[in-house]
Amino acid sequence: MKKLRYIFFIVALAAGLASCEKDNYDGPTAGLSGRFVDVKTQELIEQDIILGTTIEIIEHGYASRTPQALIVKTDGTYANSMLFANTYTVTPVRGNFLPVDSQVVNISGQTTLDFSVTPYIRVNDVSILKTGTKVVATFKLEQNVTNNVKKIGLYAHSDARVGEPMRLVASEIQLNAVSDPSQVYTLEIDLAANSSILKPGNKYYFRVGALIDAGEAKPNYRPAVRLDI
Amino acid sequence: MTTNKFSFIILLTGILFSGCNKVLDLKPTDKIQAEALFGDPEGVKLYMANLYYQLPVEDFTYFRNGFNWNSGDPNNGGFAPAMATDEAVHSEFGDFVGDGDFNCWEGSYKLIRDVNLLIDAIPTLKIREDEKAALTGESAFIKAYAYFALAKRYGGVSLIKASQQYTGDAASLRVARSTEQQTWDYVLELCDQAINNLGDGVSRRASKWTAYALKSRAALHAASLAKFGNRAPMSGQAVNDKLIGLDASLANGYYEACKTASLALMNAGKFELFMPNPANAEAAAENYRLLFQDPGNKEVIFAKGYTLPGAFLGHNYDIWYQPAQVANGWPHPGRMNPTLDLVDTYESYDNPGHSAPIVTSTDGNITDYNGFNAGRTYIQFDSPNDIFKKKDARLWGTAILPSTLWKSIPIIIQAGYVKPDGNAVIRTNEHMVINGTTYYTYGAASTSMYSGFDTYGGNNTRTGFSFKKFMNQTAPIVPGWNQSTTDFIDFRLAEILLNYAEAVVESGTGDAALAAKALNDIRKRAAHTTDIPLTSDNVQRERRVELAFENKRFWDLIRRREYHTEFNNRLKHSLLPLQDLRALPATKYIFVRVNVPNSNTQTFQPKSYYRPIPGIGSNGLVQNPQY
Amino acid sequence: MKKMSWLFCIWMICAVTACSKNSKTSNDNTAPPENPPGSEEVVYDETGCLYKSYKNLVMAGYQGWFAAQGDASERGWYHYQNGSCGGFLPGCSAVDFWPDMSEYVKKYKSPFQFPGGTDAYLYSPYDEESVDLHFKWMKDYGIDGVFMQRFVGEIKSSNVKGKRHFNKVLENALKAAEKYQRAICIMYDLSGCTSEDVAYLEEDWNELQTLFSLFDNKKHPTYVRHNGKPLLSIWGVGFNDNRKYTIANVDQLVTKLKGKGNKVSVMLGVPYYWRSLKNDTENSAQLHALIKRSDIIMPWAVGRYDNNNYSNVAGVELAADIQWCNTNKVDYVPLVFPGFSWGNLKNDPASYNSIPRLKGDFLWKQIAGARLSGASSLYVAMFDEIDEGTAIYKCARESELPLHADKRFVGIEDDLSSDYYLWLTGQAGRWFHGEGGYSATKPVR
Structure with missing residues (x-):
């Protein structure tokens, strides 16, 4: 899905710039990764690989408020190394821990963001x-x-x-x-x-x-x- | 009379369509064209026929890919909506509810736009006032129908209450989504408009009665969402903005609306159950089959007619779903395989008021799906269908059971045999000779002589059951596309009675005695003689068996928010009939309950309670959660 | 107007610093402030103060809005009556419950009668004796005290009788609070306010302090303090029900009330879903900014759940709210209520007992839920609210109600005594004061 989006984006960009100068935009070279950690025990909080906790990220600077979803791995870690460097609002949703607030995160290069949470x-x-x-x-x-x-x-x-x-x-x-x-x-x-x-x-x-x-x-x-x- | 006229119009429309699909499409509408069309009463009739054609009726041409799947290349594999529920599996496909399935966005809005254009024109028509009122009512009905289709899929949607004028600014045509409550209320309001303006004749066009029926169904849907929404809580912007979700406090109001609309039909004196007092179960089964084979009876409130074969005209149920033995040269029969899960649901006349799961072994274990086990004692039966003997007539009228007659041919459905040495051969093409007699695992020698369990061509059932309801028994299959002309009943009295019973039992208000009578009248027609009490479980079981394959189960699972619990790593089940050669020289059969062969588990994602809204990039609407 | 506020403001700072800082000269309003405005925080003398923090307290809301025909308020059957059906007479009332009148000294004959023809009587909180009785009950049953409700629409100078009424009830309450050593605090209710009304609140607040010397630790040793400052509560910010004032209006008000010296601690009454900014809450980050500047928040839970879905709804909300408040250094007070009934107010028979009390099961479930989730104080809605049927004070039981023509009254369950909800709230008081032996199981009387 995500890949498809990039492909589409790139194709659109290519088409749009066909008569212009060379595409000088950076690719999705940034990334976000981290862990869900039990605030009390400091252990990773185990998750489901499907239908599990997701992290919604909304890239700033676009009208669309439809979030992208990052999947959390079974062991409670997550990583997406193919994001565009930008500012994002990051919100873990539908989790197995007490809800936490959204955070505004500046993602540049490979950025790490851990969530210290209380499991239900x-x-x-x-x-x-x-x-x-x-x-x-x-x-x-x-x-x-x-x-x-x-x-x-x-x-x-x-x-x-x-x-x-x-x-x-x-x-x-x-x-x-x-x-x-x-x-x-x-x-x-x-x-x-x-x-x-x-x-x-x-x-x-x-x-x-x-x-x-x-x-x-x-x-x-x-x-x-x-x-x- | 009216029926014939209307069928003719559909026919005419069809012909026009096949010649030039776009003639009625009015896409580049400008005033002159519209006036020319609406200026002539015949033009209006033609236009109405097109609107009816577009009506999102979930009939024989409704598949997961959409409506009116009977033109162009209609080959979609025959994957019916029932196969996304616990009613059936496809003989080959294991697909489930995908994001792209069961949508209706573009088609519904096109229909709404076309109706709005008609509504604009009605005051200018040179017809009598009562005719204008009828057109107004008909327009409201069609619009209500379209918004109901949208609401049950998308929740709150953009309400285009009047036609829009394009003035060069596309953005000005955007209409934000209304709340889900506003959307349902609008559907019911349109139903009321239709009820107030339409006459009380019964025909193939909208009447006061079709509007009541639509209201009964829609109000029950809304009430259920309000009552059971908390079974599947959701979150996200669409929830926060109330674009999806109904407050629990709204349930009783909608149940009340359902009761009122249902009662109007029950008291109309125009509708009655077809053959309400059968002589016996066999007669009841045949009556039930006839009700659908030829829907020209007083149970029918609204039917979509099919008169002639051909693209846009006929449908494909007979070629997809009749058993392999009667394929008559058609290469892809046998796709509809009713599940053991559904078969289990039917009552036994021995034990009224309860599902009667098929018991195959002396230990009575009905949850062991591990396959034939030589250590278990299976009950031996004299024929491959004796095991269903006491089951509800509607099972016999809905499914083709092993070795029962269809078109005068015994339909052979056998999964294998148990050899005299006690070893079973199952779903493998084999034969053995014992005392000069040849026994075949599939019950007969070649693929043209049996209809079960061979994977050849995907033409055999893999559940042990083939399909009967709606099938045309009177004519051989015509091996080509769009050749079936069996009419589809959209609304019939039995559904209305069940809607009423459900609204009463779920709301705890209303005439409980009348509701219990409604429930039991339907059972009586199926040859039951003992009344059962009005309970939520009894009503739901009755819906499952009475309305099976009428594309209601999908929505029952949706509106009662039962899909995600019914389908959590779900495997559907089959019943394997095996000839038990240990019993020779006696002919005996045993049955083994198994998971559907070659199937995978299915899980309904809660997000699928709402479909994704297409084109949010351009229409600017708030998307439903998790898409 | 603005200038006036400014003047008031400066004057108030003088007054505050004068009367509290130098307690010996507390009556001398002209004494110069020890701390010039803006330089540092105001410090109060809390010598002798009995309630220096809301922590570990169980307090209720006190409406005090009733009037009786014949009392000195000249407001008729105010708040007993229902304008939508013609006043206060059999077949028409605003109230669902009927007070248990057996202990009141001053009573007024109502238009209602009991079966058998005896007259039914009512009280007026305009009478000192009646308010005194209420505070005596608080002491008897171990309820720490009350928040005196002030509806901004009722206390505007244009509403002479309203203002007189609420000031008299407050006067009665302050007196009784001192007598029975019960905690007392002012809570403004912004319901129905415009932006201008919100600004007016400050004026009233200043007036009250002059009138009653609220912050005088000698005169009102039971006025609630929090974080070293007198506490003031403002109810009704962040609700998404199309109010005519904004979060920004309240934000400005809080800024003014606190002043540069952070003169008061502020408790905000916020909607139930304040943290996630959904459902009943305006989706505005401004609300969180305002909450972070306040001292306590109390989310409005009435009607958000019933006994059946309480745990499902409130469990995570409570725990996550408390987590948020700990992170952001704001104190958190959950609300509990015994049940809900407003059939007469709404002229809707379906609304009698719309959230059933279940003999205290529902109230105790919330008390235990709050405590076990880590809350250290409670707000009980309400002490004397019989229009919406959330009252905990002594009310007539089911079998002891006056006749009500084609309507009816709602009573306390017959197998309980009329003081049961006072007693049960008192049990919560003991638990929150630190006594052992309490759990999710409702205590047996």
């Missing part, structure tokens, strides 16, 4: 193990808002970027309640019952997530683990 939920003390014909996950929840926890889930996929929106098999519990910080939550995936999808002898990634019940909030996670089943 910290998923703690995670253990994901294969036990017999099941994969069993245990964990605790520490929530930072008073909303209900909508659901918790254990997700499996052959791709390391496994998560709620990207899974082959999911085992979920609809909590719809405020979580108990002292409780150990348990989720299981029955490998036998899913043998046509999680094929024995292969390796799959498993990841636990918890979704707060708030607007367009995204789930919070811990890193996926790879298991041989």
